[in-house]
Amino acid sequence: MEKSGNRKSINEFGKFGLVNHLTRDVKPSNKSTITGVGDDSAVIDSGKDLTLVTTDLLLEGIHFNLIYTPLKHLGYKSVIRAISDIYAMNGTPGQVMIALGISSKFSLVQIEDLYEGIKLACTKYNVDLAGGDITSSITGMTIGVTAVGTVEKNNMVKRNGARANDLICVTGDFGAAFMGLQLLEREKKLFIREKVTQPDLSGFEYVVGRQLKPEIPVSTLSELKNKEIFPTSMIDVTDGLASDLLHICRLSDTGCRIFYSKVPIDYETSRVAGEFDIDPMTPALNGGEDYEFLFTIPLEMIETIKTIESVKVIGHMTTSGSGCFIVGDDGSEVEISAMGWKE
Amino acid sequence: MEKSGNRKSINEFGKFGLVNHLTRDVKPSNKSTITGVGDDSAVIDSGKDLTLVTTDLLLEGIHFNLIYTPLKHLGYKSVIRAISDIYAMNGTPGQVMIALGISSKFSLVQIEDLYEGIKLACTKYNVDLAGGDITSSITGMTIGVTAVGTVEKNNMVKRNGARANDLICVTGDFGAAFMGLQLLEREKKLFIREKVTQPDLSGFEYVVGRQLKPEIPVSTLSELKNKEIFPTSMIDVTDGLASDLLHICRLSDTGCRIFYSKVPIDYETSRVAGEFDIDPMTPALNGGEDYEFLFTIPLEMIETIKTIESVKVIGHMTTSGSGCFIVGDDGSEVEISAMGWKE
Structure with a gap:
């Protein structure tokens, strides 16, 4: 049944890649x-x-x-x-x-x-x-x-309109829904192994809430419109900040630099990540299900965007071929990678 | 967890009933x-x-x-x-x-x-x-x-526009996809029990084709438009002729009479039904997946509709409260019932 030369496995494609592969001839x-x-x-x-x-x-x-x-x-x-x-x-x-x-x-x-x-x-x-x-x-x-x-x-704002030097902006904070999921998974295991029927989630309301009942930052989106900030590209962050940012870069044919210290992470997310002994940046970049928005705006909008408190500038787009990196406080650059095909 | 007075089971509703129940307060x-x-x-x-x-x-x-x-x-x-x-x-x-x-x-x-x-x-x-x-x-x-x-x-043609005395028309024939499925099921059992790997489906091309590769009678629909026949109601027959006709009657608040001898059934469908020892009218009324169209037109269109060979008039709508019946060749009436919640 195998077609010759077509033995690549599904997992090699990654999520976006597979759809693109299957529909590459669709006009x-x-x-x-x-x-x-x-x-x-x-x-x-x-x-x-x-x-x-x-x-x-x-x-x-x-x-x-x-x-x-x-x-x-x-x-x-x-x-x-x-x-x-x-x-x-x-x-x-x-x-x-x-x-x-x-x-x-x-x-x-x-x-x-x-x-x-x-x-x-x-x-x-x-x-x-x-x-x-x-x-x-x-x-x-x-x-x-x-x-x-x-x-x-x-x-209309598409995913492919970002240009080099555009500012990379995000609404809200990242990684909370993922840490909420880890907590719920932990409680599930306690429930199955030790028959603990009453989960103890007090003090974790924010991260659990972000997992179970996410909201869309519509007031921030309205504020962008009111202040006449038209993003050059936009995506909702559901697959993870890293994956969704790479997707924008790929479609817009740009590179990017984002700054480690600029990625917004809630205090509770950091605390829970600490309990699980993981770097909070990992769920922030790869957790997904944040239901926040990642968008790019022209550099000249920098003063206007600063007036919107719920938006943070986390980096900027670079020219095509210059790679996608996260810049540490010491100036070191680490390549951004998506976590492959995950949901 | 049960809410008082709400112990009705899902199956009691039937497919359309459940969606209606769940969305009855949606405006x-x-x-x-x-x-x-x-x-x-x-x-x-x-x-x-x-x-x-x-x-x-x-x-x-x-x-x-x-x-x-x-x-x-x-x-x-x-x-x-x-x-x-x-x-x-x-x-x-x-x-x-x-x-x-x-x-x-x-x-x-x-x-x-x-x-x-x-x-x-x-x-x-x-x-x-x-x-x-x-x-x-x-x-x-x-x-x-x-x-x-x-x-x-x-x-636009909706499901609720049929009126008493409208003619009930159908495209194509019915029950073939269901009989095709029975054949494929039979071959599957042979495959599992007796390791017969080469299914013998010759002579059954029509019914198997109707199951595996249904088509939509677009040329008939075009002919209706060309001849300026505007249906008062229309539905695609996917759940079964009986179920979909009852649905039109319920939404249009009409009764109906259809005639046993008028329901189009292909010769091959009848032959396969015979092999399985079932009345071909059963799959025709309740089989589903026909991908034909059931529609109603005003009585005065009767001469025009007769000029379209691929459309058959199978009965007429009656006044609200007069019930939904299939009329036998001897004039006997049997109430039409849907087969409950099935797909």
């Missing part, structure tokens, strides 16, 4: 298709504005573990995950659709809890639940979430 | 949301035309069995399944997006085969593959397909 033929495979959303010209559509799968055992993820939180997070891609193109989400696969182990009350979370997120972010389907599954729970949004033609 | 708040949960697609007002978005999950072991479904066919069918919902609203699909979950048991060549089928269907139906994501899975293969299309505001 849009419909006039309405503006952007195809590769960006946060498909972009469709629907007349006056652009319609953005994005779709995501959440699989039990991969994206969530029901031992420590309450279904209401899972529903909430599913919506956040989908609309995050719309915001990342500077769009406004309007609708979400949920395709649910559930096995017979789930009760009606559980599915109602899931939907309660879905509807809560929809209400909070002013998004309509505009469609849905439920199908039976033999393998636990699968959630397909599709989000639809709009953006004015001139305001 | 669209965005001006652009035209139709929410319940129809084939979400309908979004994007200015001049309407944007249709539909999303679907295909799960290994439920919607497909890789023992007898070649991956290329699976990819093809995934696209057909999604764009079928767009055609069912009288729209034209423009884009599809694929979210794929795959476990480590799949090789690159297999995923390439899947994508070959996806791209083949896209080319055939002039649809752009406009997005995609691949994620790891611990439970085999999961395919999420989202299709986007457009329809002019005046041309």
Whole structure:
């Protein structure tokens, strides 16, 4: 069955690479298709504005573990995950659709809890639940979430618009959701091994909250618009700051330098990382699920961006071919690498 | 954990019922949301035309069995399944997006085969593959397909527009895909029990083809438009003719009478049903996966519809509360029932 010369394994590609490989020969033929495979959303010209559509799968055992993820939180997070891609193109989400696969182990009350979370997120972010389907599954729970949004033609921000010397900016802080997950995993093990039924998560509210109920920094995004800061590129940080930054660099054909001391990490994240005996920079760069935004702006916006407290400048873009490095306090440079294909 | 008064089980609802139950309190708040949960697609007002978005999950072991479904066919069918919902609203699909979950048991060549089928269907139906994501899975293969299309505001056909006395029309024939599946299941058992590796499917090309590589009757849909026949309601028959007809009746608040001898069944379907010792009307009414269209038109279109050979009139709508029946050659009436929650 093997085709000759095609023995490369899936893992060698990495996540983005595999999609690119599979769709390298795909050329849009419909006039309405503006952007195809590769960006946060498909972009469709629907007349006056652009319609953005994005779709995501959440699989039990991969994206969530029901031992420590309450279904209401899972529903909430599913919506956040989908609309995050719309915001990342500077769009406004309007609708979400949920395709649910559930096995017979789930009760009606559980599915109602899931939907309660879905509807809560929809209400909070002013998004309509505009469609849905439920199908039976033999393998636990699968959630397909599709989000639809709009953006004015001139305001769309893509992943490939960064240029050398642009400032690299981020909202919020990084690594918290990952450390929250480590804590929940630890409690799960205690639950399984020692039958400890009451998890002790006091003092860890921030990191656990970031894992279970992430929010999108919409007020920061609004502030950017109000101050007329138009990013040259933008991505939502869900795969990890390093991986998502490299993705922007690859698509924009730039290098980058970010500064070790500038990457925002919450105190609680550092403390929990310490407990687990890991450098907090590791989850900050590679943890993922931060639901923050990484974007680039022209250098001349530096004074304006400083007026937005919730945005930090962590580095700058460099010319193509100059590599992607993180610069330590002593001036040493370490190459940034993504952690391969992970979710 | 049970909420009082809420002990109804998931199975009691049926597929459509459960989604309706979970979303009964959902009211669209965005001006652009035209139709929410319940129809084939979400309908979004994007200015001049309407944007249709539909999303679907295909799960290994439920919607497909890789023992007898070649991956290329699976990819093809995934696209057909999604764009079928767009055609069912009288729209034209423009884009599809694929979210794929795959476990480590799949090789690159297999995923390439899947994508070959996806791209083949896209080319055939002039649809752009406009997005995609691949994620790891611990439970085999999961395919999420989202299709986007457009329809002019005046041309959209919904499920709730049928009126008493409207003619009930169908494209194509029914039950073939189901009988094809029975044959493939039989060959699978032979393969497992008796190690017969070469399935004998000669003489069964039509029903097996209908199962593995369904097509959408686009030329018939075009002919309807050309002859200015605007359906009052329409649905794609994927859950079974009976279930989908009942769905139209429920949403349109009508009853119906269809005639036993008018339901189109291919000769090969009947022959295979005979081999399995079942009444061919059973798969025709309840088999599903036909990818044909059921629609209603005003009675006065009867002469025009007769000029389209690929469309058959199988009955008519009746007033609300008069029930849904299939009428035998002897005039006897049997109530139409859906087969519950199945996929």
